[in-house]
Amino acid sequence: MPSAFSTHNTNPLAQYPQAWERAGKVKLLVLDVDGVLTNGQVWIGADGKESLKAFDIQDGLGIKLLEQCGIPTAIITGRNSKMVLARCEELGIKHVHMGVENKAIALAEVIKSLGLTSADCAVMGDDWPDMQMMKQAGLRICPAQGHEAVKEFAHLVTTRNGGNSAVREVCDLILKAQNRYEELLAKARI
Numbered sequence: 001m002p003s004a005f006s007t008h009n010t011n012p013l014a015q016y017p018q019a020w021e022r023a024g025k026v027k028l029l030v031l032d033v034d035g036v037l038t039n040g041q042v043w044i045g046a047d048g049k050e051s052l053k054a055f056d057i058q059d060g061l062g063i064k065l066l067e068q069c070g071i072p073t074a075i076i077t078g079r080n081s082k083m084v085l086a087r088c089e090e091l092g093i094k095h096v097h098m099g100v101e102n103k104a105i106a107l108a109e110v111i112k113s114l115g116l117t118s119a120d121c122a123v124m125g126d127d128w129p130d131m132q133m134m135k136q137a138g139l140r141i142c143p144a145q146g147h148e149a150v151k152e153f154a155h156l157v158t159t160r161n162g163g164n165s166a167v168r169e170v171c172d173l174i175l176k177a178q179n180r181y182e183e184l185l186a187k188a189r190i
Helices: 018-023 057-068 082-091 103-114 128-135 148-153 166-177 181-189
Strands: 028-031 050-052 073-076 095-097 121-124 139-142
Touching (some): 018 166, 028 103, 028 166, 057 073, 057 082, 073 103, 095 103, 103 128, 121 128, 121 166, 128 148, 139 148
Parallel strands (some): 028 073, 028 121, 073 095, 121 139
């Protein structure tokens, strides 16, 4: 009798076959921050202010690789954070919306400014405040540790947690689905 561990599938595309086709059409990647680009923990200092955020370096490279292929990234988050702003500046992310209460409205603004449609977007969120924004997307993604309701709503649940290369997993998927991954990898090997 096989154990539960032997039946675990580490290929999310087997469970979410529609994700490959949808990833092939992505022209914009939209990300929440806490729980997507970070592990969701917020460190509060003695002064009562947010003091630290940790970002995954592989996520950053994935975002830069997408940009090289003409696929920009946008950040839409409910919190204001100088650390997020600094990370976005470092990565060259130009569309940054912080302190957003209605993420769907912010997404509509980004889409309009880029001359895209909602079907052109991949949106990655981990909890209820992200669902209205995700509803508009051609590809809805939730990291592995995301809330169950968001996982059920998503076209793809990553194998990795937010803040632990989940965004890189998505970037690689988009690059592979658009036949750009091997070209970029070959350049990296030179």
